[in-house]
Amino acid sequence: MADFPLIARRLAWNRREFLRDAAGLTLASGLLPTGLLGRSGVSQRDRKVVVITFGGGARDQETFAPEGQENIPHLMKELIPQSAFFTQVVNRGILGHYVATASLATGVYETINNFASLPPENPTVFEYFRKDLKRPASDAWVVAPSNGFNRIGESSHRSYGMGHGARVILPKHLLTAASKGGADYEHLLRDNYETPFFAPEIAGNEFELEQLRGMLKLSVNEFKARALTLSSPDELSVYIVRQLMRQVAPSLLWITMHDIDVAHAGAFSLYIDGIRRTDRLCAELWSAIQSEPEYSGKTTLFILPDFGRDSDEDSAGNGFKHHRTGDAASRTTWMMALGPGIREGVVHDRALDSTDLVPTIGSIMGFSPSLVHGSPIRELL
Numbered sequence: 001m002a003d004f005p006l007i008a009r010r011l012a013w014n015r016r017e018f019l020r021d022a023a024g025l026t027l028a029s030g031l032l033p034t035g036l037l038g039r040s041g042v043s044q045r046d047r048k049v050v051v052i053t054f055g056g057g058a059r060d061q062e063t064f065a066p067e068g069q070e071n072i073p074h075l076m077k078e079l080i081p082q083s084a085f086f087t088q089v090v091n092r093g094i095l096g097h098y099v100a101t102a103s104l105a106t107g108v109y110e111t112i113n114n115f116a117s118l119p120p121e122n123p124t125v126f127e128y129f130r131k132d133l134k135r136p137a138s139d140a141w142v143v144a145p146s147n148g149f150n151r152i153g154e155s156s157h158r159s160y161g162m163g164h165g166a167r168v169i170l171p172k173h174l175l176t177a178a179s180k181g182g183a184d185y186e187h188l189l190r191d192n193y194e195t196p197f198f199a200p201e202i203a204g205n206e207f208e209l210e211q212l213r214g215m216l217k218l219s220v221n222e223f224k225a226r227a228l229t230l231s232s233p234d235e236l237s238v239y240i241v242r243q244l245m246r247q248v249a250p251s252l253l254w255i256t257m258h259d260i261d262v263a264h265a266g267a268f269s270l271y272i273d274g275i276r277r278t279d280r281l282c283a284e285l286w287s288a289i290q291s292e293p294e295y296s297g298k299t300t301l302f303i304l305p306d307f308g309r310d311s312d313e314d315s316a317g318n319g320f321k322h323h324r325t326g327d328a329a330s331r332t333t334w335m336m337a338l339g340p341g342i343r344e345g346v347v348h349d350r351a352l353d354s355t356d357l358v359p360t361i362g363s364i365m366g367f368s369p370s371l372v373h374g375s376p377i378r379e380l381l
């Protein structure tokens, strides 16, 4: 793939021009100090970080390109103007959702089987955070879409692992347990858009149903009634996240969206619905961060896809549906960062790596992810 850097740069350049035209972003200049975190007035101890993975990948044609912008009105008009936007975040790892999300969370390209219930092999951001800063289990949480993510909170690394990870909530698993899989909830319980028959046995550090009431202050009946009003698995996840923010207020919170991945089913309109919903849910979460006293003014929000989708142009590509070819379009994604100390309305097109996220979170919160392969993003610090 000799022309990969060139194609990636072209994708990033196009993205940058779309955003300069439509969202009024200015291009970062080498002379401009960008990150102002040290002067944000928020002590490292009090800082919180929320990470949202943006739904299983979408092409620019349906998002940042002029013809796609109508699908992401909240990102374009509300979030991007308040963010530092990185147009070229390259994922060099395996393009399966679980393994790619695990790689984002460890800062190392994981090679575990995407379709097995295995923990990441390298320490996760949650373990570095909790061990270095001596934080309790209640301070790091993951809310994830599928049973396949139940091991993502804690690695098998011998110096970390056992007892240092994040609590993991699988809202669909909770709903299945609460409803005994009742037909009323079928629209929320689809587990995986690529392998519909994949439903691993749940094991590991999962959130137990009886804690619904204790920690989230939700009765089973209330949860079931509310779920009936929700239109998708990601809506269910965001509902749980809101409850978690209000009742537990973890400092490190990771939310994996997945509705967009319905693209695999080949129905373009459902894929577009997924993008529009994810756009709205990201804005709802940013707004929740502003309105919750525990989060307001001290939270950095990162939004990034785990990876993209294949391009139409690639002769082996699959249009909007899949991410199987590993072409530049499916690997060259983006990231936005919002929060105190981040210079907003600035676009950066320097090439970053997906593994740069964890060391950046480490620098923001004051812990040392010593085994990561990426580097802190200097523009945010």
Ligand SMILES: [Zn+2]
Binding pocket: 056, 097, 193, 194, 261, 264, 323
């Ligand atoms: Zn997928």
